[in-house]
Amino acid sequence: MGINSKRIIEVHDLTISYHKKPALWNVDFDLPEGKIIGIIGPNGAGKSTLLKAIMGLLPMASGYIKIYDQPLEEIRNKVSYVPQRGSVDWDFPANVREVVTMGLYKQQKWYERTSQKDKENVESALEKVGMLPFANRHISQLSGGQQQRVFLARAMAQNADLYLMDEPFAGVDASTESSILDLLGAMRDEGKTIVVVHHDLQTAKDYFDHIVLLNTRLIAVGPTNEVLTPQHLQDAYGGKLTLLQEVGELLQKENIPTREG
């Protein structure tokens, strides 16, 4: 990590298991502030799991995570999460503006109407992602790229310092992809930190300042050009079942009888 940038996320000795099978194993790293950071790795490497763990959405088997040297609970309103677009039902009865306003629900009391300031916040977030003309449109009528923009607008309305985005580039059209990139760049220039789960190795070196390379365990972390070396990529994508993964499979198998018994 550069000496001139502050540490924003500290992941310490993190282990996460699904049904006893480790999805992340002893992962330990720090991330710098004010960068666009990619989480890269093959399918099943635990990329989304890591993001969810940082957001406090998953129980940890071991380790801890701190943001600005504090536990998440203390600093939750500084962190914004953008889930995978496919994780929700877009037939839900709501329009674009309503979904973006959801970013502010935590601050709003049940008896309050949405304040003028919040409304302006929502409009400006919609504007930034180019969805203002569609503000009153029902969300079931959106294309994949537009759905992704709505999710980004919802996050931007939160005015956080740290953004955690799960696959924002997956399945969007080329123009959305480039406008999302511009948006992330503008956010970074404002001093925000953006952590992005990304599946496409080809584009990774152009998109990110800093990379976390994962495959169940941490392969490498650091500035993009230092991480994306042939040796590291071989380690992450080599395809050989490492001893670690084999032990993981074994753990899971051994546990099936105890769960059903």
Add this chain to the structure above:
Amino acid sequence: MAIFEFLSFDDPGTQIVTIGTVILGAVASIIGCFTFLQKRALIGDAISHSVLPGICLAFILSGTKNPYYMLIGAFISGWLSVILSDWITRTSKIKADTSIAIVLSFFFAIGMMMLSIIQHSGNVNQAGLHHFLFGKAAAIIKEDVVMFLYVAAIALVIIIVYFRAFKLYIFDIEFAKSIGLPVKWLDFLLTTLAVLAIALGIRAVGVVMMSALLIGPAAAASFWTGNLKKMLLISAIVGSLAGFFGAMISYMRPQMPTGPWIIIVLSVIAFTSIVMGTEKGVLHKWRKRQAFKNKVLRENILKIFYHLGENQEDFLQPRTLQELIERRAYNKNEILKGLNQLKSKHWVDQTESNHWALTKQGNIESAKLIRLHRLWEVYLSEHLNIAADHVHDDAEAIEHILTPKLQARLESVLKGRTTDPHDKAIPNLNKMDK
């Protein structure tokens, strides 16, 4: 006639029954919207069958049919069924639908056994307990209605206080967690409301049918609106209507169980909504398709005029029906339908009985279409390298759906082009006299 007797509400008993079923229908269907959106409709069915053993146990313990004891018994066994089926789904390989089916039939079987034991016990109070299966609205008494009101008030307060939280929780649970909403508590509240709504309906609608009153109105409402608040309102109206009819029928035909009647009324409303609904209804979609087909027809006729005009270098000359038909595979009736639509837009005039001509505006519209068609052909052949003899059919389909924004982009990409890939002139709209 019985129906007028009912509608006059002379009998205080009728008033109570009607007020009761209307409140019940409204409360159940408002709560049901959330259950429906959670995609937990089947759980509703499991709960409604599973309240039976609770009711029977409450009767055995208390010896009376006091509505509050019944409600508590129903509430407890309903909740137990949710916990059990969720537990089975979570800890075994059995999927949710299967575990719900298992729990539903297990609880219902226990309930039926208990019911038959009670019926043979000789307890005089047990008369009418069997109505809890299929419901008897006429059996509603004042105490029931008061209880409905209490529960309705509690449910409404919870829904108002937690409205935004419920909405976000149901739409996007991960995001709800990420901003720190208490998702377990919200889930508990929603399940409790659903169990409560079902437990409320056991006397009037019956355990077998009650889940339909929970889900049916919400499903119907979803075809009319894409707004959650409006959905709650429409659902409440549908639910109260079903309740009202249930009361009426129960008054006119006291021998018949009420539940099935309520469900039949509800089903008619639901089917009507599926067909007629303005949001997602089948008819609405069909009309949209029809409108598009008409637009294509009109635009194609305009193009026929243009092509004829292009050949003879006179765009405004009247054409006979025969001339128009020869150019394209439309029959006479279709062409006439399209011409009449164009006439009402003042794009076409009927000059004589069998002669039709473009107006000036019609001429401009036809030139616009041709321009779009030919520009698109140029784009396909030059930018996408599609052979010139293949581009026509693509352009034919695309010209009817291009939005003004895409059109502007197409124009700017192909600035200055004057001919299409078949060397036909692309009409220049600026040079046309308006």
